[in-house]
Amino acid sequence: MKIGFILECSPKGPDADIYPYLANKFCPGLEIAKPETLVNKQRVLEEGPFVAQTLLNDGCDYVFIIWDRIPKWGGTGKCEEHTKILQDELTQIGVNKERVFLCCITDMLESWMIVDGRAITKYFQQFSPKPLPYFGDNKDRASQVEPKSRIKKYNGRYNDYIDNFKIVRLMEDFIMPSRWNDSFKYFKESVEGICPN
Secondary structure, three states: OEEEEEEOOOOOOOHHHHHHHHHHHHOOOOEEOOOEEOOOHHHHHHHHHHHHHHHHHOOOOEEEEEEEOOOOOOOOOOHHHHHHHHHHHHHHOOOOHHHEEEEEEOOOHHHHHOOOOHHHHHHHHOOOOOOOOOOOOOOOHHHHOOHHHHHHHHHOOOOHHHHHHHHHHOOOOOHHHHHHOHHHHHHHHHHHHHOOO
């Protein structure tokens, strides 16, 4: 089973490490093509379906197009609007939509990262000479808004390119994110749903 990723990040962005890592966590043994990083939401919406077609033609069994709802680009910043744009284009160019998963992350990658505060607390504790208070769990949608600001306020030093993947690798499990962040749940269940027995 081979899957491809189309992501809204730069080639060295944390998403390019995190989502393939998670896919292998949820389905060990997956073959994963080198992620296609389209840098911004505009390119994901305009080019994503064509890149998905190429990945499928090049041997991927499934493709995941993943983008963050916020910050928005043009339009309304609504997942439904973005999804419709992609679905319409996939239909127009004749791609089998059952082989393409459209994952709009609400509101952004860090939103599900902060649901369970254990990994963030553990990660930043290694840089502090004194015990840090627990970062806290963020189970409701309102507390998951502006997650980067919440992480930076907690510790002062925070760089998503440096820190995010290291934090994710410290997560003991993904029970809370998949319970309290619907978009993360959709991604996790989509990977598990195509995982060979």
